[in-house]
Amino acid sequence: MSEPRLVVFDVDGTLIDSEHNIVAAMTEAWSHMELGVPEPSDVRRIIGLSLVEACSVLLPWATHEMHRQVAEAYKEAFRGLRLLPDNEEPLFPGVLEALDALDQDGWLLGLATGKSRRGVQAMLDMHDLHGRFLTIQTADDNPGKPNPAMLVRAAAECGVEPANMIMVGDTAYDMMMAKSAKAIGLGVSWGYHAIEELRGAGAQLVIDDFDNLTEVAARLIGAPECG
Incomplete structure (x- = not known):
């Protein structure tokens, strides 16, 4: 055998x-946290990392607590995107x-x-x-x-x-x-x-x-x- x-x-x-949804959710999370607008190319680079680590790469100057908060905001934004009738991945x-x-x-x-x-x-x-x-x-x-x-x-x-x-x-x-x-x-x-x-x-x-x-x-x- x-x-x-x-x-x-x-x-x-x-x-x-899923790039479009990931970029959109991260953009919404940054807006929620009043961080401005992330560069889509930067978001693309961190796809594949765990979420808090991805936030730490995007925001190297921020505290771990802020990385966690951005990650939670991202999760909430992504959940909202999934509920949209035209959402596709x-x-x-x-x-x-x-x-x-x-x-x-x-x-x-x-x-x-x-x-x-x-x-x-x-x-x-x-x-x-x-x-x-x-x-x-x-x-x-x-x-x-x-x-x-x-x-x-x-x-x-x-x-x-x-x-x-x-x-x-x-x-x-x-x-x-x-x-x-x-x-x-x-x-x-x-x-x-x-x-x-x-x-x-x-x-x-x-x-x-x-x-x-x-x-x-x-x-x-x-x-x-x-x-």
Whole structure:
């Protein structure tokens, strides 16, 4: 019997296109706190981090208490956005087909995300993805990326060796987390960090679409470790 293999996906920027909602919620949070208007490009840079840490990067001069308050204001703004009738966070092309193909090929599937558990549940509800993922690691339950804790816990829950685990993500934080966990980092080019950053952070490969993901994943399991 072959050893179990696990593919863990980031969410924002990898599976779903949520940048517009994240920027809008952070802008509303800053307005609530009378902080002005954040640069959308700066907000894009911190997508993937846990929320309080993301606020600390955006507002390095502020106190931890202010970072926490901005994070709470962001959560409230995001909840409001989800209630709007025209709110959308679409799946990127090929996601469902890739999940089906991996499942049919015997791969275990997981999530590791800076989203809250509530945010993940909303995403699963929106796209009818419940039951797809054997392990779901969120910022509510673990230290944030690039700390390897999410992947260490995912591997333990699934009984998978790190060398048989692939982290699929769009940011350097995902690739750094994979490298620290001794897993394989697979970058995607359509997300929030540049291809060069992904490679510099340890991505063994960066793909431009989810076509043939099962074949790519199988090849990577046998690939030597980077760096």
